[in-house]
Amino acid sequence: MNPESPLIHAKHVFRAAILLLAVLIAMLLGRSLFVPETWGEFGPYRGAAVAEHRDKPIRHGGNDSCAMCHDAEYAEHAGGEHASVQCESCHGPVAFHVDLEEGEVVAEMPVHRSRELCELCHLRLEARPADFPQVDVREHVLSNGGEFTPDACFECHDPHSPI
Amino acid sequence: MFPELTGFLFPNDIHIHWSLMIVMYPYITGLVAGAFLVSSLYHVFGREEFKPLGRFALATALCFLAVAGLPLLNHLGHPERGINVIITPNFTSAMAGFGILYASYFIVLLLEVWFVFRVDIIDTAARSRGLKRWFFAALALGVYDTSPEAQALDRKITRVLAAIGIPMACLLHGYVGFLFGALKANPWWSTPLMPVIFLFSAMVSGIALLIVLYQVAMKLKGMPIERNAISAMARWLWLFMIMSLTMELLEIMMLAYERAEEWEVISHLLTHQLSFSFISLQMVGGGLIPLILLGIVVLMDRYMDDRIRNTLTMVSSLLLLLQVLAMRWNVVIGGQMFSKSMTGFRETYVPEMFAKEGILAAALIFFIPFVLLVIFEKVLPTFRHLES
Incomplete structure (x- = not known):
């Protein structure tokens, strides 16, 4: 560099600028590693989360599924003060008790x-x-x-x- | 099992979700903004009376900014997810501003500190041996140019960075106020004045902190306390505290005069739940008394003995530091002491001493910047230019 040039005394500024640029590029690259692939597809969240939730196995069956075997308890419950409370709200999902694909009892329903x-x-x-x-x-x-x-x-x- | 509750509260009104940590966060960022302003008064506006403090104020701002995010991380149930606000910001939320504002302000501040202390770094590198020399050489980025031309360039860049830093400091702190001011469901928070009030109280707390730290540092170093620096800081502190108090009162007066339905709740809040922290601390102990004391210092400056001036500014500054903390508490906690139904209250809130977000955790977090400042002073003495 020409010794008369005013830039001769700006060497430290260039070094700082290069370092800053390197940090910014590293930040941007680092960010791209952490951003999930489907983020922002539908909004500010991971797009794939929608399909993941949709594909989860069904675990609840509703009161009618209980009535298929437990008609006495179903009738008693339907006429009582708790009629609006779902069986599974207290007992847990029917899938604990019955294999919903096969329709077979797999375990005792927890009480x-x-x-x-x-x-x-x-x-x-x-x-x-x-x-x-x-x-x-x-x-x-x-x-x-x-x-x-x-x-x-x-x-x-x-x-x-x-x- | 439950705190004392009166009237009708929604289930999510019972718990104080925004704890002591959310009080500490605006308090610490406010100290940064205020300290930065003092350093800029020297570096941008060339106020020579702030020369003794220019570097120290900058170091203080950096040390406090380094821990400003800690209360938020401690507040989060999953601190490891905190980085998501920077990686995947949701721009429909004001909180997305945090990552951008905090990171850019941090870079500007770091650069300014580097340009201001560059010659000192090079001097230390030249005078050291071994590992210490390597450390300072790396800090100097391997360039040892201390020619008058290079120093003139440093000063020019510092001035530009400080000039950029002022609006950024205002934005960072204004945004914290905006987060509260933009919550329309809460009448104690929802006012466009909120960012402005936060900003002015930030200046008050930052200047007050510097007055305290400067006097303590000078005593510890056995150096004289500069009369002009204290007088000038007292003047600025008085100005900012008058602006801050005026706006805090204006907001209440508007609500009281309008007599809108929310006044029913807020007047009860101010005279019951917040009576001590608002009336006694924020308005009288931390407001009226420093207003009078600083008024005496400013108006009778030329007739005053140095020791009296130092004592009066010190006492006023400590009271104002408490006032701003009380103001943050009143905003953050006060806004959660009443139900959004406007018909119910939580009567008391006392943070636990040893809880995750308790008093001890807050005190520890607040203590860290002082430790950082001592380390900074050991590495790069901030008052060396005065000794020579």
């Missing part, structure tokens, strides 16, 4: 008998409408002469048709 299950809907909360049945379970059980055990609710209430 939850914990008061935490009831508390999901019936624990007293300020945010719940006042006319919805809700209790402080401990106080409710003890004031009715019961024992505060993990399955205390089931001593008095039948979840298929509670009072």
